[in-house]
Amino acid sequence: MSKMLRYYYDLLSQPSRALYIFLEKTKIPYERCLVNLGKAEHLTDEFKAINRFQKVPCIVDKDLHLAESVAIIRYLAREYKFPDHWYPADSRKRARVDEYLEWQHHNTRATGATYFQYLWLRPKLMGSKVDPKRAEQFKTQLETCLDFIEQEYLGTGSKFLVGDEISVADLLAACEIEQPKMAGFDPCAGRPNLTAWMDRVRKATNPYYDEAHKLVYKIIPEDVPKPKL
Numbered sequence: 001m002s003k004m005l006r007y008y009y010d011l012l013s014q015p016s017r018a019l020y021i022f023l024e025k026t027k028i029p030y031e032r033c034l035v036n037l038g039k040a041e042h043l044t045d046e047f048k049a050i051n052r053f054q055k056v057p058c059i060v061d062k063d064l065h066l067a068e069s070v071a072i073i074r075y076l077a078r079e080y081k082f083p084d085h086w087y088p089a090d091s092r093k094r095a096r097v098d099e100y101l102e103w104q105h106h107n108t109r110a111t112g113a114t115y116f117q118y119l120w121l122r123p124k125l126m127g128s129k130v131d132p133k134r135a136e137q138f139k140t141q142l143e144t145c146l147d148f149i150e151q152e153y154l155g156t157g158s159k160f161l162v163g164d165e166i167s168v169a170d171l172l173a174a175c176e177i178e179q180p181k182m183a184g185f186d187p188c189a190g191r192p193n194l195t196a197w198m199d200r201v202r203k204a205t206n207p208y209y210d211e212a213h214k215l216v217y218k219i220i221p222e223d224v225p226k227p228k229l
């Protein structure tokens with residue numbers, strides 16, 4: 001059994017990118033294990049033995065097989081040492097980070113991933129047609145979520161989602177918000193706070209942010225603003 005933490009991921013997956021950036025920034029020693037979703041490697045029996053949910057990201061740490069990005073982050077915070085700002089030990093600060101980690105599942109994650117899947121992934125993989133009415137609905141839901149982040153999280157003048165230091169909440173959020181760009185949607189348009197914050201997250205985590213998003217940047221169409229590499 002490998003002694004090192006094994007990390008299973010695909011960089012086209014939002015939570016996979018967030019954890020990749022996190023592992024790189026915190027210098028937690030780990031072994032990279034790529035799982036190509038495009039080749040359906042996650043649906044093999046071999047991968048099912050690693051992660052019964054057959055999704056990425058997941059880790060194997062000795063005999064522990066663990067899925068779900070938020071559960072993984074909380075496990076790593078208990079088992080490994082890294083700078084406190086990522087997942088603060090202070091109860092009140094952690095409560096705020098946790099609040100975002102819980103909220104995002106039905107908001108940033110749900111709306112961003114749904115938009116991306118409906119407008120980009122499904123047509124590509126299955127040749128499915130896009131119904132403009134449904135597309136508009138998904139767009140409105142995504143816009144509502146982004147407006148909330150723009151005003152409630154970032155309209156207070158704080159540099160990051162929770163205070164002035166970067167945390168895991170920022171990583172999960174930024175990686176989700178990059179995703180619909182591939183479907184031609186610009187999350188930053190008309191949202192100055194979000195635009196400045198995305199840039200801060202990228203700068204605070206580079207070169208890993210750009211490394212994680214290399215393929216995403218290639219797919220984003222020309223009319224959607226993206227970092228110049």
Ligand SMILES: N[C@@H](CCC(=O)N[C@@H](CS)C(=O)NCC(=O)O)C(=O)O
Nearest residue numbers: 013014015054055056057068069070
């Ligand atoms: N809630 C999970 C989401 C995991 C997830 O949905 N992963 C996607 C990629 S972003 C996946 O593996 N999809 C493959 C499939 O559903 O077949 C987390 O935060 O880790």
